[in-house]
Amino acid sequence: MRFLKVITIAMAVLIVVGTTALLAVIVHRLSNSPAPVAPSVPAPVAAVLDEPAGTRIVGIATAGDRLAVQLQGGGVDRVLLMDPHTGEVVGQISLRGGAR
Numbered sequence: 001m002r003f004l005k006v007i008t009i010a011m012a013v014l015i016v017v018g019t020t021a022l023l024a025v026i027v028h029r030l031s032n033s034p035a036p037v038a039p040s041v042p043a044p045v046a047a048v049l050d051e052p053a054g055t056r057i058v059g060i061a062t063a064g065d066r067l068a069v070q071l072q073g074g075g076v077d078r079v080l081l082m083d084p085h086t087g088e089v090v091g092q093i094s095l096r097g098g099a100r
Contacts, residue, residue: 047087049080066090 049055055074060067067082078094 045084045087047082049089 049069049071051071052074055071057069058072059070061070062068063081065084067084069080069082071078071080076094076096078092080089081091081093082088083090
């Protein structure tokens with residue numbers, strides 16, 4: 001019976017010590033947490049498309065890491081591929097005029 005008392009007291013002491021240590025770690029981590037860093041917002045990019053008069057933008061969509069800008073008027077319908085970080089036109093997709 002004495003052995004059972006000793007074991008019960010030892011387990012109670014371990015529970016109290018473990019709970020105290022856990023609370024101390026939680027308080028320490030909460031008090032030393034770094035300030036949240038605001039996400040960086042990319043700088044706005046101004047892009048001027050050198051297109052003929054009468055050209056209008058019909059749609060814009062993402063294509064991988066590029067922007068696809070659909071244009072109509074001012075010639076054949078076409079899609080310009082742009083780099084959104086620099087505003088530079090990096091490619092063009094268009095249909096040739098006339099039948100083959």
